[in-house]
Amino acid sequence: MRILLIEDDREAAGFLTKGLQEAGYVVDHAATGPDGLHLATTESYAAMIVDRMLPGVDGLNLIGLLRKEDIDTPVLILSAMDKVTDRVDGLRAGGDDYLTKPYAFSELQARLEALLRRGQSAPTADAHLRVGGLEMNLLTRQVTRDGHPIDLLPREFQILEFLMRHSGQVVTRTMLLEAVWNYHFDPKTGVIDVQISRLRQKLDKDFDQPLLHTVRGAGYCLREAD
Amino acid sequence: MKPTSLLHTSTFRYAVIYMTVFALSVCGVLAFLYWNTIAVIDTQGDDTIEAEIIGLAEQYKARDLAGLAEVIRTRSAGISGRRNLYILTTPFYAPLAGNLTQWPAEAQGDPRWIDFRFGQASDPGEPPQIARGRTFLLPGGYHLLVGRDLTERTAFRKSITETLVWALLMTVILGLGGGYLLSRNFLRRIDAIGDSSRAILHGDLSQRMPLTGTDDEFDRLADNLNEMLDQIERLMDGMRGVADNIAHDLRSPISRLRGRLEMTLRAAPDPVRYRETLEKTIEETDGILETFNSLLAISLAESGALKDGFETLDLGALARDAAELYDAAAEQRGQKLTTEIAEGCLVRGDRNLLSQAISNLLDNALTHTPDSGAITIAVAQTAEGPQLTVADNGPGIPESDRDRVLHRFARLDASRSTPGSGLGLSQVAATARLHEAALCLTDNQPGLRVSLTFENSAAA
Numbered sequence: 231m232r233i234l235l236i237e238d239d240r241e242a243a244g245f246l247t248k249g250l251q252e253a254g255y256v257v258d259h260a261a262t263g264p265d266g267l268h269l270a271t272t273e274s275y276a277a278m279i280v281d282r283m284l285p286g287v288d289g290l291n292l293i294g295l296l297r298k299e300d301i302d303t304p305v306l307i308l309s310a311m312d313k314v315t316d317r318v319d320g321l322r323a324g325g326d327d328y329l330t331k332p333y334a335f336s337e338l339q340a341r342l343e344a345l346l347r348r349g350q351s352a353p354t355a356d357a358h359l360r361v362g363g364l365e366m367n368l369l370t371r372q373v374t375r376d377g378h379p380i381d382l383l384p385r386e387f388q389i390l391e392f393l394m395r396h397s398g399q400v401v402t403r404t405m406l407l408e409a410v411w412n413y414h415f416d417p418k419t420g421v422i423d424v425q426i427s428r429l430r431q432k433l434d435k436d437f438d439q440p441l442l443h444t445v446r447g448a449g450y451c452l453r454e455a456d
Numbered sequence: 457m458k459p460t461s462l463l464h465t466s467t468f469r470y471a472v473i474y475m476t477v478f479a480l481s482v483c484g485v486l487a488f489l490y491w492n493t494i495a496v497i498d499t500q501g502d503d504t505i506e507a508e509i510i511g512l513a514e515q516y517k518a519r520d521l522a523g524l525a526e527v528i529r530t531r532s533a534g535i536s537g538r539r540n541l542y543i544l545t546t547p548f549y550a551p552l553a554g555n556l557t558q559w560p561a562e563a564q565g566d567p568r569w570i571d572f573r574f575g576q577a578s579d580p581g582e583p584p585q586i587a588r589g590r591t592f593l594l595p596g597g598y599h600l601l602v603g604r605d606l607t608e609r610t611a612f613r614k615s616i617t618e619t620l621v622w623a624l625l626m627t628v629i630l631g632l633g634g635g636y637l638l639s640r641n642f643l644r645r646i647d648a649i650g651d652s653s654r655a656i657l658h659g660d661l662s663q664r665m666p667l668t669g670t671d672d673e674f675d676r677l678a679d680n681l682n683e684m685l686d687q688i689e690r691l692m693d694g695m696r697g698v699a700d701n702i703a704h705d706l707r708s709p710i711s712r713l714r715g716r717l718e719m720t721l722r723a724a725p726d727p728v729r730y731r732e733t734l735e736k737t738i739e740e741t742d743g744i745l746e747t748f749n750s751l752l753a754i755s756l757a758e759s760g761a762l763k764d765g766f767e768t769l770d771l772g773a774l775a776r777d778a779a780e781l782y783d784a785a786a787e788q789r790g791q792k793l794t795t796e797i798a799e800g801c802l803v804r805g806d807r808n809l810l811s812q813a814i815s816n817l818l819d820n821a822l823t824h825t826p827d828s829g830a831i832t833i834a835v836a837q838t839a840e841g842p843q844l845t846v847a848d849n850g851p852g853i854p855e856s857d858r859d860r861v862l863h864r865f866a867r868l869d870a871s872r873s874t875p876g877s878g879l880g881l882s883q884v885a886a887t888a889r890l891h892e893a894a895l896c897l898t899d900n901q902p903g904l905r906v907s908l909t910f911e912n913s914a915a916a
Binding site for chain 2: 411
């Protein structure tokens with residue numbers, strides 16, 4: 231999959247390109263706003279990673295221009311500005327996700343994958359989510375695994391719903407905090423881990439094959455056993 | 457104080473403008489008075505003369521010339537002050553009767569109404585006076601003049617002119633003097649404020665604007681400025697404190713980080729060791745970042761810049777969200793996290809900061825309460841306003857330290873071993889200040905009880 235990276239910090243761009251290539255992406259890099267705009271309008275990409283502060287054309291303006299041209303490639307904004315209002319500005323300008331610098335590469339990768347997935351499959355209107363033997367009815371709010379009902383707290387239901395919608399992908403702690411709690415700050419590490427391990431207890435305790443996996447140094451992943 | 461600067465004050469300029477307007481209106485009033493009074497005097501004089509003439513004409517009809525002369529003689533003699541003037545002469549202007557010594561030159565040829573001059577019989581040295589009169593040619597060629605002394609009118613004109621001059625003079629003197637005094641007074645107050653601000657500019661932040669205690673507009677201005685300065689000083693102190701604490705709390709992990717990297721580099725190459733060092737480095741960097749983010753969050757709350765974005769929030773919902781984030785952690789440690797949430801406690805505020813503050817309070821409570829302890833998060837509507845309380849039954853904070861823990865990086869020695877940047881409670885304090893909420897630390901007997909009361913929050 232082709233990714234366009236628009237980032238003026240050469241070294242950071244170098245790390246990112248290398249990491250993304252290792253993850254199996256084809257990466258084009260532009261170091262200035264005008265170059266990035268040119269590439270984005272002439273080539274076709276699966277997703278774009280755009281730094282907010284760019285020489286030439288500001289990142290947000292660039293996204294605005296692309297959206298005006300009806301180019302709706304998913305965009306992940308990178309920024310050193312971390313206020314909630316900055317985030318809102320970024321999303322309002324047409325960005326699809328917003329990541330504050332400095333970030334862990336695993337975080338960026340997880341978010342990028344979520345964006346790519348979103349681009350692929352339109353959200354289903356189906357009231358059922360299914361991962362392996364795990365089934366979730368969004369209307370009755372019932373969860374079963376291999377037919378056995380699983381009793382969840384409202385929050386646990388929300389966490390599981392998010393994990394199921396992103397099944398097979400790495401979901402980071404901050405993604406969960408943003409999606410389930412709408413928190414844009416980091417509570418002390420560990421809180422989410424404990425939530426997940428309680429959820430895992432309920433999901434996997436009585437079964438041989440675990441569904442909810444911890445991805446070391448990155449987050450969690452809900453996937454069918456191989 | 458230079459005298460030139462006094463003349464350049466706006467107060468003085470206003471005083472001069474006011475004075476000019478006032479002087480012009482004084483002139484106007486006096487002119488109006490003058491013209492009106494003169495007109496009245498003139499009409500009255502003419503009427504008197506007419507009446508006099510009618511009277512004399514009746515005398516003449518009844519008693520002929522001799523009678524007329526007689527009456528004139530009587531009237532001239534009887535009235536002191538010579539207000540009415542009479543003269544009766546032969547056809548050749550030889551005086552027969554009256555209080556004028558001679559027929560005035562202006563009355564030659566018998567015009568009807570005339571203004572004329574006459575000498576004073578009693579005091580010939582005096583300059584001739586002005587009078588107004590009417591002449592008649594009587595049958596037989598006799599001349600009659602009935603007049604009225606205009607000295608009164610002249611005197612009135614003179615006194616009006618004098619009044620005008622004096623009034624203008626007084627207006628100018630009082631206006632300039634008053635303007636000078638006012639300007640000096642104003643300038644003294646302004647200069648006092650100016651001196652203080654210069655001292656502050658030069659670095660003496662403890663200086664304050666002087667107050668006179670009269671609660672006038674200057675005092676109110678100075679009061680506002682002082683409040684602003686208090687705020688600035690608090691922020692400056694905070695900044696200085698941050699600088700010191702950053703030096704302490706960020707420098708030590710960074711130097712630890714650097715030391716470890718250096719040591720690893722100097723030791724024999726060993727991939728396992730390298731990996732271990734790198735993992736520890738990332739962990740430490742995350743810790744530094746966390747401290748850094750907390751500092752930013754506090755400065756953001758303290759800058760007050762978020763006030764524009766305040767929205768109406770359900771305090772109970774925020775508390776429930778946070779409780780549902782921490783319930784698993786509490787459960788794991790065997791702690792009992794209880795929520796007592798009243799519905800409909802609305803506050804105006806920043807969602808992110810308040811959520812973070814509540815999280816920090818819960819985090820603190822969980823960290824400092826021993827396993828199997830009890831923590832309660834409550835939201836209630838009190839008489840003072842919506843109130844959020846987080847209480848635990850841990851060791852609590854000694855009363856003497858309660859103020860100190862709200863400051864940045866404050867960690868009581870007893871809790872040095874527990875993790876945390878020491879910024880949690882100061883973030884809560886900064887958020888409380890931004891929301892004008894009262895933050896109160898009390899004894900939960902045993903344990904700590906922290907309450908946030910949104911006194912100014914209009915439940916809109």
